[in-house]
Amino acid sequence: MAKKTVITFILVSLALAACFFNRQAAVRIFKSQPSWYFLNLHSYRNFSHLLSVSFGFRSLASDLDYIAFLQYYGDLDNASSHYKDLYNYMDEITDADPNFTFAYTYGSAILAFNLKRYDEAIRLIKKGLAYNPEFWKLRFYLGAIIYRQKGDTVKYVGLLEEAVKFEDHPAVIERMLGSIYEITKTPDQAALYWARLYRKTKDKQSRNLAFSRIQFIIREGKLKNPQAVIKASE
Helix, strand or coil: CHHHHHHHHHHHHHHHHHHHHHHHHHHHHHHHCCHHHCCCHHHHHCHHHHHHHHHCCHHHHHHHHHHHHHHHHHCHHHHHHCCCCHHHHHHHHHHHCCCCHHHHHHHHHHHHHHCCCHHHHHHHHHHHHHHCCCCCHHHHHHHHHHHHHHCCHHHHHHHHHHHCCCCCCCHHHHHHHHHHHHHHCCHHHHHHHHHHHHHHCCCHHHHHHHHHHHHHHHHHCCCCCHHHHHHHHC
16 A cells, blocks of 8 residues: 555656646747747638647748749749739748748838839838837838838938848849939949949849949940949959
8 A cells, every 4th residue: 555655656746747847848938939939810821830830840831931932923924913912922921930031121122112012012011020120120121112102212222222231131122222323323333333233242133234234334435434343343
């Protein structure tokens, strides 16, 4: 009888210890992750997202959604509809991982500067700020889009110049800034910008555009110092 009592006491003690340590581990996990990381009403919008939350691979799910977006955006057949589903793609990516900050900046830049769908771009940035209030680069993009929408060129250009300093800026910002410089600056200043962009950009489309714009400006014959442009592009 005494032996059974001891065994029962040990088993109960082990069970209580397991419950205690499991509780402590759960508390630490919940403290280490934002509230949206766990199952909530937000999780049920998409079945694949529900699975990703349940099994803890939100980042992987958002990466897969991002790959699907790249295939969609890279398909020229979708250009005929002006990429009507683009916002939905970005919304799903950031549903899967609300901290995927590049999706907000890249998506809003395309929506605003390529497609001129300012309301959707602003909505996407506001979603980004709701989940990432400390990611202050989003405020630059929001300001640039609002100024662009209202036509305040001076402030708009200033915000783009700030945004392009960040290494993870969307390449569309580079191209947009160069196009504005061709309107607002001298041919030499615009050509110098394109030349420096040609040398520094990591984006193939930006590099090709920079090269073609340099050639165009040179052919126009308005450069006062073509050697400086050539040197900047080397």
